Amino acid sequence: MAAELIRTRLRRLDSEFAHYVAEERRTPRHALPASGPYFPVGVQHRYTRDPCGDRPFLVHRPDMIGEFNENGYHYLYYCPLDRPVPRRVMSRRRFRAWFVIPCAALSLALAGCGGASGSASTATPKQSPVSVDVAPVQAATSITDVRGQRISVARKPERVVCLVALCDDMLLELGMRPVATSSTILEHPGFLGKDAAQVPKIPGGFLSPDAEAIVKAEPDLVIGLAQTHEQLAANLKGIAPLWLLAPRSWEESIRYLRDLAALTDRGEQAVAAEKRFREKLAAAEARAPKDRTALVIYGSDKNFQVDSAGSIVGGLLARVARYPWEDRGTGGHQAGGSTYSMEEIITRNPDVIFVETMAFGPNPTPLSRQLAENPLWKRIKAVEEGRVYEVNADVWGKGRGTRSLGIVLDDAMKLLYPAR
Secondary structure, eight states: OOOHHHHHHHHHHHHHHHHHGGGGGGSSSOOOOOOOOOOOOOOOEEEEEOOOSSOOEEEEEETTOOOEEEEEEEEBBOOOSSSSHHHHTTTOOOOSSOOOOOOHHHHHHHHSOOOOSSOOOOOOOOOOOOOOOOOOHHHHHOOOOSOOOOEOOOSSSOEEEEEHHHHHHHHHHTTTTSEEESSSSGGGGGTTGGGGGGSSBOOTTTTTTHHHHHHTTSEEEEETTTTGGGGGGHHHTTTOEEEEEOOSSSSHHHHHHHHHHHHHTTTHHHHHHHHHHHHHHHHHHOOOOOOOOOOEEESSSSEEEEEEEEHHHHHHHTSBBBBBOOSSSSOSSSTTTTTTOHHHHHHHOOOOEEEOOOSSSSSSHHHHHTTOOTTTTSHHHHHHTOEEEOOHHHHIIIIIIIHHHHHHHHHHHHHHTOOO
């Protein structure tokens, strides 16, 4: 019964769970030994901020759920409730033993583990001006990236397979093309447009790229996403290095660009791309009056989430608009994704809303059209005044690189301040 309850509530609260996970794999196994350890050997886990309190705790990803989308794993949050629980979560009740339950399930009946819904400051923290100074990039056969991962190549990579859109973005900025890709971002007119058909697609899509097809592409380097493509390491051993990216800000995306430029000996192209982006951002920041509150939401159905100020796009928009959406770490789309209720959004009352509809099939219904049925949605200022805009989800939600973010910035400035 507990497993059925968890499955039902996850389907209701998480659109990505409902769309990505096969029906036969949605019912969780839930068993605990009488005493620890509580995480079996081989199960992925990590320490993070406790959404049900103030202490660190372990986030556990059951193997039968796996990755949900291009931006990494969706973790289930398991809360150790053998201690006083904040009233906003479970009133005054205490559990003397370990009881495992997803925080997402708690949120429906118990006011949510993922952050208090009380009033929050609507002010955007002041940031230092963007620097337009760019240091040169030196060629190298080995780099250590922003996450501490060391990548070494025997020779300058010329044949690169992209399993994540940031890879496609970086290669185009460096004047290169992937030898094969699993992304659709190249079809955007700001990338290759119709010429994208010339780049072979890796079968299996983003979540399950075909290892044999990758090997057949004869890559010098394969670039994927951390916590998503680790399983390919064994297949690529002795064939090509596997570089797994995990950007958390636009500055880190630039770091990855510079690292790839060092490996491919394309430092001049990287410097030009970085300077172009920094100058565009600095000009937009100087021009923006910042008198409008913006919001970016994403999803495939009414269970949307928010790109907080801690996300790449949210952090970018925080430089040109009021962006009062603090990072709660409760979203699964990417670093900085967060869950907000419709009531909280009404409280902050954004002037402009950007919507990324995540398409999991042909002819998806735009998320903004689905939300139009919600009476609370209609009370938001941006909705009342007709300033809700569907944006390209590939570019806004998956690109993450300087080319994508330049397009995001152009789109945002045009829609935020059309008269300026």
